[in-house]
Amino acid sequence: MKVYKSARDALEGVLFEGMTVMSGGFGLCGIPENLIPALRDSGVKGLTVISNNCGIDDFGLGILLHTRQIRKMISSYVGENATFERQYLAGELEIEFSPQGTLAERIRAGGAGIPGFYTKTGVGTVVAEGKEHKVFDGETYILETGLKADLAMVKAWKGDAEGNLVYRHAARNFNPMMAMAGKVTVAEVEELVPVGSLDHDQIHTPGIFVQRIIQGPTYQKRIEKRTVRGD
Template identity: 75%
Template structure:
């Protein structure tokens, strides 16, 4: 079995990064974001990236780090409301955006990973989302065609993984990471716990190791809170 385990994020991305590439990035808010790998991308200085992610992190966290350094040329996302840097760059004409309904974005990534070049959906018909896109009528209802997404590199974060690349996600971190892992030429994963092959019950595997080419253990992690809400006692 090929050695997939690397000592750190920098070495795991060595020889992989290049200017102008499309990066598929897992995560939901600040949950399940490949934090160590994103830092390594920032430190590499690679630029003109197209990043596909549910959101763009927040200021100073997640993909927000790459926005601050001007390394992202285009974002393909469904929600970016927590990021002031994102808004500033867009309004200054320094960032291209492609917004998607959240379910459509998830399906575009899943379709890309499954080798499906395009699909039809009712979501967005008659709105700005459908502008310039092909539409078709099925059974008397209009649908808009959306293209599958397939990138150069997928960066994902899992709770547990083994040396063969089998991954298990935890709770909300499972929202976008599994489809991102399949939707790129090469997937690099970071995990909180790296266990020996055979330690994970095959029935519990969310992403089979065949999709993962490189893996690191990024522990320890600091729990990041996107929006702290409290109530009176």
């Protein structure tokens, strides 16, 4: 049975000190809003977290910084979080920056069983330092490694008891490839529907990649920066 009653129940037995966790979302869009607090409440520490960014100070992955549960972040952008900045500058938090497209491809590669690939992105910058360089057709490329995780936490719009998932609009972002790259994938959905009610052609993540699923009780769907047009 893949369906669990709560985020806490869904994470029980899969967490351990020093584990690697993938967390879906882009900014605050499509993040596992209920699983992140459950991870915080577990108290597990020494985490390596793979995510596009680290939320904001009081929401999303940012709440794990206040409890100092994150040891290392692998991400592409961290500019919205003052706590992140303070911990990094104080040497309390390790960062591995990866260009956004490269990060997405590293996660996809990990889920597809591809150990590494070559890309031109980052050549000649600090991103390329210490990485293998190779020339193809007169152009220099660097070797990037695939990424996998002990746990992938993803958020979808709809899902069924078999773990089939459908994402909505921009919330699709990093979630589908992370669902494939976790040894254990836990999904939270806004709506849990009966098996067979999803259009097979519209399923983005097949249930074979999802081990546990919950229906989230609430969603804030917050926006980091609201920009409105003046009168």
